[in-house]
Amino acid sequence: MKTNVIKTAFIGTGRISDLHAIEYLQNPNAKIVALCDTDADIAKGRAAAWGLTDAIIETDVDRLLARNDIDLVEIMVPHHLHLPIALKAIAAGKAVSLQKPMCLSLQEADQLVEAAEASSNQFKVFENFIFYPPVIKAKQLIDAGAIGDPISIRIKSNPGKSKTAWKVPTNANAWRQKKSRSGGGPLVFDDGHHKFALAWFFMGEPTDVHSFIGETTTPDGTVLDAPSIISFRFENNRIGNLEVVYSPELEIITQHYAQDDRVEITGSKGVLWINCGHGRIGGPPPLAIYRDGNVTNYHDIPTGWEQSFVMSTRHYIQALQENTQPSLTAIQARKILQFALAAEQSSQDGKSISID
Template sequence: MAIIKIGLIGCGGITAPHVKGYLRIPEQAKVTAVSDVVAANAEKRAQEVGGAEIYSDYNEMLAKADIDAVDICLPHHLHKDAIVAAANAKKHILCEKPLCLTVQEAEAVQQAVSANGVTLMCAHNQLTMPPVAKVKQMINEGVFGKVYEIRTTDSFFNSFDPKNIGWRGNRSMIGGGELIDTGYHPTYLLLYLASSEPVEVTAMLSKHRLEFMDGEDSAQVLVRFADGAVGNIVTSWAYVPAAITEKFSIVAEKGNAYSYGSDLFYKLQGGEPKKIELSGVDTFAEEIKDFVTCLQEGRRPVNTEAEGINVLKVILGAYKSVEEKRTISLSDLV
């Protein structure tokens, strides 16, 4: 099977775990080109991968480099243009979250990917967590019956201050606040476990501690799904959550399940509580391997632009819900 040649678009901090992932599968992939407007960043990544062509402009890299796919690790507001340019250059795409920032950008992404017949995978690394994969399997097999409610969380004490927050402190660049950044993880996790289209969103945003931010530092979001299930997202940069706070939980017709991010706990009606012990993984490395394997096998990624757009719409719906103080129908988003 041919080795997939990768071009990095953006060589900042988030690129480090991506590079580590590629280095773990040298028989499947190799980073052959890197691009960044900051020369030192590009040079650092090129050195880490054992040598790669260096570009200051990703458009030049797309035109000249010998690559099959790109890995986009740019600030949020730059994602759409990079995706469209890569798709038009017939390169497959792995893009860090969020997919983009507006419904209009999402439509442009969808059109470019479809028109050029390329594969786009959203970099939703938490889907590779073993408890997530296991509970998803059990849901699909009907172990729990109809799912009633799902809760996902991702909160921690973030040490951001005005001196180190960078572009994330600017609403126009990040696309909002914490919800569209770290909060993106529990949002895509919620939609993955729901297995139904999100249709309505109600939200409350807070600025508990990081007052200098343009956007929120915390969010709680309720999501109604087409099959009647209800989801709850809790996410924050403001605090360390209580020790009992689960990573995800589901309550369903035949029982319930939850995880703190490692083992999976579940209980069926009339049965005893059970624990499935699971080994930890490097979620970024697993994500990278899955992307490359999808390209080699011609397989559809778990989360393509279609799933990425649904995640984005939930977040945009949450922002609109707060702005208009009402429940938002996602079909009305424009």
């Protein structure tokens, strides 16, 4: 990609696009030039909120992609549309940032991997949790030997209620309740992508997955795939699990989704805790380490969840300018999707699933 300002179009300007916009509005190397949504009012509302008075508003993806004044598209649509829109964008010669999960099945993922690898333009699946500042700091510490060799990761997803959370549009919940559009449950498959990405980021390649996926209906009628527990093994004799618990009366401190996320990584010499994600409960240090009888708390780390989007977007803009490989690549994203699909499959089949 050329090194001048990257002209960017958003495809899908729903709930999450607000967090994608932050870095584009402040980074001198990229600019949002067009907003495409089948609902023109949503796109116009975002343009006004972001101060983009001269942005092109489009309702048709094909017309948007036919424009030659767009270098990069950020795709943020319901999951069943990821494959067709991403394939069209690649074919139209655009660089692509595709929200997670890359698509609904491994067969679809293979098509995307093939198209992305054949393209001369960059392709990234947008995973933000691995760019969350406490996660980046934890990885640096672990790589520097702070807890010895990591042996186990325990991840907790804990949605609840929140007085301060943002409003989620009814439509954004509606498509997530249909498996044909979402590909799986809202917590284990959709949000779970982030947790499987974290597990992969810290522990390496997964080899086996076993899950029990429950079901709970919230007061507003939303069906959640919780309580659930997913266990996994990795290469090098490492293990981990993801526990998903919906606590209807648990007050979460957040400006985004009413959910807390916590991670504990046990190593051969110490233990590390990441104490916040979407939100938090109380005011724990975002990162803490126990080693040699002492606890070290790390307070001075940005913890707004939007920072994970800022850092992930900044990483891609830099990768586009320097022509380096972004994370997640198509192959990496396929691996995370395989991890998430194995959790769904294991619960259905009542047995462990091997990942090749």
